[in-house]
Amino acid sequence: MKSLVAVGACYVDTILTVDHYPSEDEKLRASSISRRRGGNVPNLIEVLQQLLESTEMEQMSLKIVAVLPATLSAGTKQVKESFTSGVDLRHCICREAFREPASSYIIRSQSSGSRTVVNYNDLPEMTAEEFFQIAKTTLECIRYLRQQFTTVKISVEVEKPSRPGLQELAAEADVVVYSKSWAQGNGYQSLEECLRAQAVIAHKASLLLCTWGKDGAAALIPSSSIYVFSPAYIAENLQVIDTIGAGDTFMAGMLYGLICHGDDWSLLQKLQFANKIAGIKVVQEGFPGLGASLQTCSSSLKGHSIC
Numbered sequence: 001m002k003s004l005v006a007v008g009a010c011y012v013d014t015i016l017t018v019d020h021y022p023s024e025d026e027k028l029r030a031s032s033i034s035r036r037r038g039g040n041v042p043n044l045i046e047v048l049q050q051l052l053e054s055t056e057m058e059q060m061s062l063k064i065v066a067v068l069p070a071t072l073s074a075g076t077k078q079v080k081e082s083f084t085s086g087v088d089l090r091h092c093i094c095r096e097a098f099r100e101p102a103s104s105y106i107i108r109s110q111s112s113g114s115r116t117v118v119n120y121n122d123l124p125e126m127t128a129e130e131f132f133q134i135a136k137t138t139l140e141c142i143r144y145l146r147q148q149f150t151t152v153k154i155s156v157e158v159e160k161p162s163r164p165g166l167q168e169l170a171a172e173a174d175v176v177v178y179s180k181s182w183a184q185g186n187g188y189q190s191l192e193e194c195l196r197a198q199a200v201i202a203h204k205a206s207l208l209l210c211t212w213g214k215d216g217a218a219a220l221i222p223s224s225s226i227y228v229f230s231p232a233y234i235a236e237n238l239q240v241i242d243t244i245g246a247g248d249t250f251m252a253g254m255l256y257g258l259i260c261h262g263d264d265w266s267l268l269q270k271l272q273f274a275n276k277i278a279g280i281k282v283v284q285e286g287f288p289g290l291g292a293s294l295q296t297c298s299s300s301l302k303g304h305s306i307c
Contacts, residue, residue, distance in 0.1 A: 001062070002039060002060045002062040002063070002259060003060065003061060003062075003063065004048070004063070004066075004255070004259065005063045005064055005065060006041040006044060006045050006062070006064050006065070006269055007041065007064075007066070007141075008039060008040050008041030008042075008066060008128075009039050009040075009066060009067070009121065010037065010038075010039045010041070010042050010066040010067075010068060010079045010101065010102065011037070011038040011042075011102045011103060011119070011121075011263060012035065012036075012037060012038065012040040012063070012075055012078060012079070012101045012102070012103050012104075013032045013035065013036050013037070013038035013103075013104045013106055013244070013295045014033065014034075014035050014103065014104070014105050014106065015033065015035070015036070015106045015108055015244065015277075016030040016032075016033055016105075016106065016107050016108065017030055017031050017032045017033075017034075017110060018030050018031065018107060018108070018109055018110065019031065019109075019110055019111060020109055020110075020111045021109045021111075021114065022107075022111065031080070031110070034285075035241045036082070036286060037079050037082035038076060038104055038236060038244070038245070038270075039066070039102070040159070040247075040248050040251075041064060041066065041213070042064065042066075042079070042082070042083075043207045043245045043248035043249070043252075043287065044251050044252045044255070045062055045064055045087055045252075046082075046083070046251040046254070046287050047084070047227065047248065047249050047252035047281075047287055047290055047291075048062065048255060048256055048298045049062055049084070049086055049087060049137075049278070049288075049291075050287075050290050050291025051155065051252065051253065051256045051277070051290075051291050051294075052256070052260070052291075053176075053291055054252075054291030054292060058083075060294055061065060061088065062087050062088065062205065063087075063088040063091060064083075064087060064089050064091075064092060065090075065091050065092060065126075066079075066089075066092050066093070066126075067092070067093050067095060067097070067102075067125065067126050068092050068093070068094050068101065069094065069095055069098045069099055069100055069101050070073045070094060070095065070097070070098060070099055071094045071096065071099075071224055071287070072098045073099045073100075073101070073180075073255075074095060074099075075099070075100060075101025076101065077116065077226065079101065091128055093130055094122060095123050097125075098119070098122065100120075100122060101123075102119070102120070102121035102123055103119070103120045103121070104117055104118070105118045105119075106117050106118075106122070106244060108242075110270075111199060112193070113138075113240055113243070115187045115243060115244060120277070128140040128141055128272045131182075140254070142154055142169065142172045142173070142201050143172065146172075153174045153175070154172070154173045154174050155173060155174065155175035155176070155177065155241070155255070156169045156170055156172075156173040156175075156176050156177070157176075157177045157179070157251065158170050158176060158177065158178045158181075158182050159179040159181070159182055159247075160181070160182065161181055161182050161184075161185025161186065164187070167180070167201060169178075169206065169288065170201065170205070171201055171202055171203065172204060173204065173205055174206050174207070175201065175205060175206065175207045175208075175209070175258070176198070176202050176204055176205050176207075176208050176209070177209045177211065177251060177254075178195070178208070178209065178210040179211060179212070179247065180192055180210075180211060180213055180215075181274060183210060183212075183286065187231070191212050191215075191216070191217070191218040191229065192218060192220075192227060192229075193209045194210050195208045195209075195210050195218060195219075195220040195227065196220065196225075196236050196280065199220060199222040199225075202222070205222060206221065206222070206223065207219060207221060207222075207258075207267075208220045208221075208222060209254065209271075211247055213232070213246075215231075215232065215233050215236075215269060216229060216230055216231040216232045216275065217229075217230055217232070217250065217275055218230070218271075219270075220289075221267070225297065226267070228267050228268050228271055229271075230268065230272050230275050231275070231277045232275055232278075232279060233272075233276040233278065233279030233280070234279060235279060235280065235283055238283040239283065239286055240282050240283060241282065241283055241284060242281075242282060242284065242285045242286065243282050244262060244268040245286075246278045246281055246282050247278070248282040249278045249287070250274045250278040250288065251274070251278055252274075252276070252277070253273050253274030253275075253276070253277040253285060254271070254273075254293075256272040256274075257269070257273050257274065258272030275279070277290060279294075280293050
């Protein structure tokens with residue numbers, strides 16, 4: 001059985017939908033409020049599990065390693081109850097002295113379609129020693145995995161421009177995914193410019209990816225300089241409803257392609273599939289039912305094409 005271990009923060013998201021983004025000191029009434037479990041890693045795992053189930057692929061062990069508040073806290077309970085029994089959370093680390101989970105407060109503007117995110121996380125970070133005991137994507141942990149498990153494949157998401165150390169992590173990974181915000185924050189003006197420049201730095205990577213929102217995504221194989229671009233998938237006559245987690249959904253689709261169709265899908269097909277599932281996600285609220293939305297494409301998927 002194949003196994004995927006995802007390491008990252010689990011958040012509880014509070015989403016306020018407003019007509020427009022408020023100016024400073026403005027009072028504004030929200031049209032709706034919703035709360036759900038968030039975080040890049042949990043979102044990715046939720047979507048990947050649906051894809052595996054909906055396309056009847058071989059069983060895969062899905063594990064999450066994250067820092068949570070106290071075992072009996074409401075936040076930890078909410079995170080654990082948000083997953084089905086197919087996701088293993090036994091290796092999560094609970095900080096018993098803390099009651100509040102990592103949280104995101106998201107203001108979603110209906111007029112512009114934008115979202116503004118304020119994060120709060122008072123939980124102490126996972127240490128390298130804690131990670132070693134359960135076998136945090138820090139540089140030390142990646143090197144540990146390389147030493148202990150010679151066949152392991154490591155992917156790293158380079159997302160936040162202001163977060164230090166991401167470039168060093170990328171230099172040690174097999175697959176690196178760069179966000180538009182990180183690329184632009186580091187002076188790159190296009191997908192291709194970012195990937196070709198990073199190929200020199202991420203010298204151990206076999207695959208580099210960059211997402212550019214509604215302008216699509218691209219991939220580069222450094223060893224051969226093969227560059228592939230795929231436009232974003234836009235469903236006809238459907239309105240964008242919720243872009244929160246679209247990048248996580250893209251990553252789930254790409255991992256699905258790499259793990260389950262590594263040999264029988266081309267790089268372009270993997271990229272198209274990831275864009276498709278991300279495009280389906282943004283026209284619905286949250287993540288439920290994404291796998292079911294692909295069932296109508298099951299015959300073409302078995303034929304290794306993207307419908």
